[in-house]
Amino acid sequence: MNWTTDFLNQLIDVGISLDRRDAINRVSTTAVWQIEDKHWQQFAITALVENLRWVAGWAEQADEQFMVNACFEKNGVYVVLRTVINAVKPELPTQATVYPAANRSERHTQDMFGIKFMGHPDNRRWTRHQAWDKHQYPLRKDFPAQGSPVEITPPDMHYDFIKGHGAGVYEIPVGPVHAGIIEPGHFRFLAVGELILNLEERLGYVHKGIEKIAEGRTPESLARLAGRVSGDSTVAHCWAACMAMEQAADVIVPNRAAFIRGIVAERERIANHLGDMGAICNDVAFTFAQMQFTRLRERWLRTNATVFGHRLLMDVIVPAGVRCDVSPVACELLKQDIAWLKKELSEIIPSIDLNSSLEDRLYTAGYLSPEIAAAFGTVGYVGRASGQDFDVRRDAVYPPYNQFTFKVAVEDQGDIASRFWVRHKEIMASLKLISQFIEQLPEGDISTPWITPVIDSEGLGIVDGFRGEIISYVRFAAHNKIARFYPRDPSILNWPALEKLVLNNIVPDFPVCNKSLNGSYSGNDL
């Protein structure tokens, strides 16, 4: 089953020697492979041949050196690739020419650390808008956390968008400020008439400095911060960060806490999917469905507030456990909620399924082919709607999911309708999972004492949020303090897919295409 042994032989064949350190720690199965910097691109080429998926990339400063990491996955087995480069003239061959998914991530690293990726196809700034000077690299140790802001942020005027030529080609700039209550992001269309020739995303407007302000935090404080990487996946991000820290500290979470984590994570997934399904319908002016889904989501969130004390379930998960227990009375309430939602959905879903005008808009629109979905390593409902049969909860299993089996929702049409119905299937699967969690909720503690991790201990938390796989890397400094925190939101892999799936669609269909993908701006910009 495990592909790593074969792959290691392949690497030897192409002349890459590596310093192998098995398992970031013993809880997870993530291996760390350290290679020389000159082999960085060659590794990616070999990995692509072996169908490894590029998952995440991040760097870190350690004294006079930079440690650059890239994470790969195949069949649910993750590997962290690492190299160390000199800080004086930090250069590294790019992997973006091999893996398009690595493109923006490398630009982010380049912006934040000043590490130059040689041969990178795109040298424009990404996260670091004009507010920073040319030689300011915010994640270097000598850069102060409060930064050095100027009185008036200079406008981001000279970003070199792709230009179109020819008769009838025109540009439509959209955003970063949008009419609805959504996050900021700029979209630049090239269109001929109504047909979209090209779409270019310009993100980074909600950069909050998450990575920088994470440094020096305590585990509790980091968990709270992780819960704010992207507000709609607060549970999943918090869980990923806690999982990473628990691995680093060798803390085993009590089984009851794992179950409660499962319950809140699935409740979060359902709430977001309900909201998304309504929003997709609203973008084609089918308000009836949106109102119904909003109503369902609202009651679902109110139960969250009653049982867990927070509508969006923020800070329910804490390092080494969960903050609040679920009483038998609350279990009853949760069960009633599930029965209620099933009944409501059984009435609403057929009326949507049978609506031909809705069908006309959602089917075949926003098509993402399985090949492109795989090339960008898309995850969650975006990948699953294009036939990417991958779910962390099944393929890189973690408690409590290791004690249950469930069916991963997969569709193969790759259009908006597929992304809609994948969400519906996931809701049904999650409802079943929550019922099982409640039925088999073990007795015991909901948290365990925290153990101060040794200096330099690392952890890689991998969980499945509602948007898909979330990767959270944590390394501890001395005295229980965080040295480096990098959360990789699923949106980072899914956003580039939007640029592809809108091609051959018409401009007025863009909003519904975008909504069907529903990337997080905040999670992307960090």
Add this chain to the structure above:
Amino acid sequence: MNWLIAILQTALFVALAPLLAGWLKRCKCHLQNRQSPPLLQPYRDLFKLFNKQPVVSEQASWLFIKAPYIIFSATVLAATVVPLIAVDLPTSASADVIVMVGFFAFARFFLALAGLDIGTAFGGMGSSREMTISSLAEPAMLMAVFTLTMTASTTNLSYAISHVLEQGLVLRPSFVFALFALILVAVAETGRIPVDNPTTHLELTMIHEAMILEYSGRHLALIEWASQLKLMLYGVLIANIFFPWGIAQTFSLHDLGYGLLAIIGKLAVLAVILGIAETLVAKMRLFKVQEYLGFAYLLGLLGMLSHIILEASR
């Protein structure tokens, strides 16, 4: 006296248009399990907008500032042509249905120019879409109206309605076709679902709203009011041409009052039907609108053919 009633009728048109919009909103809200705003909310909105200072872009020319007044005036003039509570009024007699369509085209021309004038991508996009749709909607509309005018042998709405009233309740296949054609055109022309969504916030999907994105204050109020007026105009057109019973034929107080009640009742019913339709369907793809309006044109044509084949010989 007749002129007084004519002016009064137009004033009534202008005054009642926001009420119809409020009623439509109420119907839709109830159908969608929402709490509706009060019936008089559109009046409050207009009042609020009229009291706000308009913000005008530095790039705007005189056209952008004058356009709302032109659009509103043209729409009010169009309203004078359509009999609301009484037929045989001097204003209706002096202009026919082609003039009414002309007023609409005039207003639309300035609205599209204003959308382009400001130089934003959305404004130009909206203007281009509006022009595409109207170029298809206008022939369909005229085709439907011609069916009617051929029956009555006049293009004057007032006389045509009188003619229909004289004939009494006769089932004319041509009218059935023309009615459906006119309903389809009305939905497209007034920017309702499934052609356009008047309540959307998504600029890229907009048609009418995209052109007026840059308007604010009293300018916006005038344009909003003109759209409400246009919606009511089409409602009255459908109600009074195809179901004219109740409209005042003399200018006695009793008849006029009865006429007013009748049109309010008819419009209320029409709004309910529109509300149900808008709740049941999603917006169509922009490129489906041509098929939709092509179908409307076809219905109009069929109406005219069936008039010639089945009715004209009699």
